[in-house]
Amino acid sequence: MSTQPAASPPIRTIxxxxxxxxxxxxxxxxxxxxxxxxxxxxxxxxxxxxPPPAAETAAMIPATAPAPDMAALLESARNGVDVFVRENLEGVEVRTIVTVGSPDHEIVQAAVREGADLIVMGTHAQGVLKRLVFGSISKSVVESAPCPVLLVPLRG
Known part of the structure; x- marks a missing residue:
């Protein structure tokens, strides 16, 4: 019986x-x-x-109303991601994914598709335990992720 810890799996994709x-x-x-x-x-x-339409306006929207401008939504999101990368990840090899959907679901799906070895995401410093117990995007990702998740509080 070995007392050496098992080797950690490599981290190639974050x-x-x-x-x-x-x-x-x-x-x-x-x-x-x-x-x-x-x-x-x-x-x-x-x-x-x-954004879901407000309940009181949903009944007033005809079924033939145009769908939200997905191209504009995605273009705005891509621009935001480009700025985010430039300001926060300088000097690191980065790829980007912009999608539409529920953040927790899309994060986990991206981790599966891309073979992520680690997810690094922010979480609120105050009430971390409360959020993990009572619900948050972080909680959902931790429960469903195919790899370890590092939660980083703002104060850290």
Missing amino acids: LVPTGFSDLSKHAARYARAIAPVFGASVIVVHAAEL
Whole structure:
């Protein structure tokens, strides 16, 4: 029986979700510090959410109303991701994914598709336990991710 710890799996791909918040920026800076240590590349993923129409206006919208301008939504999101990468991940090999959908679902799906070895994401410093117990994007990702998740509080 060996007393040596098992070798850790290599970290080659780090997924960094962003909603463009200070939390996301802080987590990206951690990923920027970690990536060179492992020779890892970074994938930034942003899931743009379509706002649901207010209940009182939903009944007034005809069924033939035009769909939201998806091209404009995606273009705006891509521009935001480009700025995010430029400001927070300088000097690191980065690819980006912009999608539309529920952030927690899209983050996990991107991690699966891209074979992520680690997800680095921000979380609120205050009430981390409360958020993990009562629900958050972080909680959902931790529960469903195919790889380890590093939660970075803003204060860290």
